[in-house]
Amino acid sequence: MSSPGAVKSASARPPVLVIDEITGDSDVTVATLEDAGFVAVAESEGDAALKHARNCLTRLVVSELYVPCAEGACVVTVLKGDRHRLPRLQVLVHTRHTTAADTDWALAAGCDALVPKGTSAAVLIREVRRLEGFAA
Amino acid sequence: MSARGSEPLRTVGAGMTFLDATGLLWTVTERNAENVPGSRGLRCLIFASDEAVRRVWVYPAGWRDLLTTGLIALSWSR
Numbered sequence: 411m412s413s414p415g416a417v418k419s420a421s422a423r424p425p426v427l428v429i430d431e432i433t434g435d436s437d438v439t440v441a442t443l444e445d446a447g448f449v450a451v452a453e454s455e456g457d458a459a460l461k462h463a464r465n466c467l468t469r470l471v472v473s474e475l476y477v478p479c480a481e482g483a484c485v486v487t488v489l490k491g492d493r494h495r496l497p498r499l500q501v502l503v504h505t506r507h508t509t510a511a512d513t514d515w516a517l518a519a520g521c522d523a524l525v526p527k528g529t530s531a532a533v534l535i536r537e538v539r540r541l542e543g544f545a546a
Numbered sequence: 547m548s549a550r551g552s553e554p555l556r557t558v559g560a561g562m563t564f565l566d567a568t569g570l571l572w573t574v575t576e577r578n579a580e581n582v583p584g585s586r587g588l589r590c591l592i593f594a595s596d597e598a599v600r601r602v603w604v605y606p607a608g609w610r611d612l613l614t615t616g617l618i619a620l621s622w623s624r
Contacts, residue, residue, distance in 0.1 A: 490583035490584035491583035491584060511554075514555065515554075516599075517592060517601065518553060518555055518582065519582075520582050521601070522600075523598060523600050525598050525599075526596075529597055537598050537600070540600070540622060544624050
């Protein structure tokens with residue numbers, strides 16, 4: 411048994427939150443993250459994702475781009491704008507939407523990084539690890 | 547304003563390109579970021595390749611003078 415003052419282990423970090431309305435895509439993303447040693451959970455709906463992030467003080471989100479929620483047209487914008495409750499949150503957009511306009515939208519929404527779907531798992535994990543360091 | 551209600555970030559000055567150690571082409575542009583949700587500064591750097599896009603908030607004023615190795619290192623920073 412650990413003492414009350416024991417330092418929390420790395421596993422005490424909140425899980426990576428995967429937000430994707432396409433269940434098949436989120437299943438692949440969660441499996442990719444778990445294969446790399448991350449703990450990940452998925453939400454397919456924007457409001458549930460917001461609730462989860464705020465309750466768990468999520469620090470790392472991997473999200474599709476155009477996921478709406480009651481607080482805004484894009485859950486990424488709402489999450490990144492919530493600096494009071496989620497000051498360390500890093501958001502990687504992992505998306506099927508790959509035009510220049512889509513990328514501009516993602517950057518305007520506040521994302522910290524973007525990886526197109528279909529890119530290798532190694533690249534996704536590389537970029538997630540980069541953000542993980544900033545969320546610590 | 548776009549149909550989805552957000553404006554693209556205005557590019558500031560000239561961009562740069564470089565090849566990383568794997569031969570992947572990256573472009574680097576400085577963007578106006580004062581209205582970006584969660585903004586950490588008035589401007590940011592955007593590193594973009596076919597594989598990934600990275601946003602960097604902390605960078606030197608003379609980033610355009612960096613050699614390729616310096617730009618690669620900068621792309622990994624916050």
